[in-house]
Amino acid sequence: MAPYETEDSQGSGQSAVRRKAVRYAVPVTVVGVAAAAIGLVPALADSGDPDLPKVTARELIEKIAASDTEQLSGTVKIHTDLGLPSLGGAASSFGGGAAGKGSSSADPKEKLTELASGTHTLRVAADGQDRQKLSVLDDASEYSVIHNGDDLWAYDSASDEAYHATADGKGDKNDKDDKAEKGRRGSGAPATPKELTDRILKASGDHTSITVDGTAQVAGRDAYRLQIKPKQSGSTVGAVTVAVDAKTGTPLKFTLTPASGGAAVVDAGFTSVDFGRPAASTFDFKPAKGTKVTEADDLPAQDRPGKGHEEFEGVQGLDGLTTIGEGWTSVAELKLPKEAAGLASGAGSADLPADASKFLSSLGDRVKGDFGSGTVYSTRLVNVLVTEDGTVYAGAVTKDALVKAADAG
Structure with missing residues (x-):
């Protein structure tokens, strides 16, 4: 299928605030892809070239925006190659490991940073905004983060340690919803493939070429390939390619390739996916007898995920x-x-x-x-x-x- 390029999105009605946001959001979003959203972006290998009706890039973008997928489950494979140097044993020069006093090996803040390099297999499930589960699968162990209502649990089977945090039960429903949304977004990094794609599309402006680059099959589903490329020279980003489910408009695969060539910096997506509602028991968790449980409220405030998100709205200790x-x-x-x-x-x-x-x-x-x-x-x-x-x-x-x-x- 031949590419279809969008018209320039200049438009005299665009506000000065939006223009300023667009200038900054593109590189920040891309950095966020590589650094912050890696663990939550749902499959490496795609195949086939299904014969789908032709669509323009604008129509495909509208399809993504209209997607209302809130329930799904599946298996994800993610490969990340940022080219970071290996620290080896040098970390000991800094006085030991990253875990602080009283911390837990199950703490998501510590554990999910491992997804920033190498290849990992994950199992994901979601049932709206109140229930999500992500499990990182290793050969002999499993690490899971489970959000179910007001409870956040993390469990590391290798160490038999669990981490538990609860939402603030105070305030009216609207206040709780605002806090939940603020907490979910945290530092502003996109938390799903759809959010990630939406941000890049909104920030594309006049500096970006957006095309439909053929079709593919991802996780056994027919998909369109949306390709996003910088028009400017000097960027390290070569292209961002998003495989979009032809039926639901849900992004199934996200690939970021560098301008320097070679393997993708981030290649992540579903190897299997089901858009049915996961069983309620998927999000149940109760630590077994003998499991070491660390309560977030027992840790220093700065070490509690889900607490103090306001600090991310401005970079503390930095001069503008x-x-x-x-x-x-x-x-x-x-x-x-x-x-x-x-x-x-x-x-x-x-x-x-x-x-x-x-x-x-x-x-x-x-x-x-x-x-x-x-x-x-x-x-x-x-x-x-x-x-x-x-x-x-x-x-x-x-x-x-x-x-x-x-x-x-």
């Missing part, structure tokens, strides 16, 4: 956040606190062991420009420049584009 440039090549600029500036820029810190400081410096490339000097830390998708005065520039842009933005800033 501005953007440089437009669209896919826009760069976020912010200021680090004084105590973190030297360490992050590779200049070192008196509080850090020499070996650890040397290791951190080896992860980045020293650069100079009109902005001064600093260190660039790179992945296959995101580059981050930290200057010696503590200014941070970050975006899904090449290193040269990042330095150019820092010079302009």
Whole structure:
């Protein structure tokens, strides 16, 4: 099937606020795909080329927007290759592992970061906004996060530990709904394939080509392939491809390929899917006798998932956040606190062991420009420049584009 490209979405009626949001949202959304939403994006292998009625990109976007899928279950396979360096045993230089005093190996905040690299198989189920379950399957163990009404449970079979948190039972229904929605969105990262796709489409603006790039079969279902590509040079994003279920409009597969070529940075989707309502027992959980249970309320406030989401609405301890440039090549600029500036820029810190400081410096490339000097830390998708005065520039842009933005800033 031949591609169909959308018309430019310029339009004189677009408000200044929307234009500002569009400039910033594209790279931030892409970063969110790679860094924050990895564990919840529902299948690697697609096949076939079903003969489906031709649709335009605009019609397919409308189909996604109209999708009302709230019940589903299935198996997900996700492969992530950000090109992050392996820390190996270097973590010991920083004084031990990431788990804090009183924390649990079942804490979702700690466990789900493992999905940021490698290949993983997950089992997912959802029944509206009040019931979801995600299980990470390993050869000899299983890790599950279960949301059922006011309860959030996480269970790690390898350590036989469970983590439990409850929603705040105070306030009227509208207040609870607002808090639930705010908590669900957390830091603003998309939580489902549909949210992720919607954000990218809304942020595409005049800097993006959106086409229907043929058809495919994903998890045994006929699907259209929606391809989203930057028109600008300097972006590290090559293309985003979303396989959209031809019947329901539900995104089934999400693939992000880098401009540098090679394997996808994120390739995630269903290998099997059922749009029927999962059994209510799917979301039941009761720890067995002998299981170690950690209650969120017994932990320090900053370690409680679901608590204090307001802190994510503004970056605490940072001196403002501005953007440089437009669209896919826009760069976020912010200021680090004084105590973190030297360490992050590779200049070192008196509080850090020499070996650890040397290791951190080896992860980045020293650069100079009109902005001064600093260190660039790179992945296959995101580059981050930290200057010696503590200014941070970050975006899904090449290193040269990042330095150019820092010079302009």
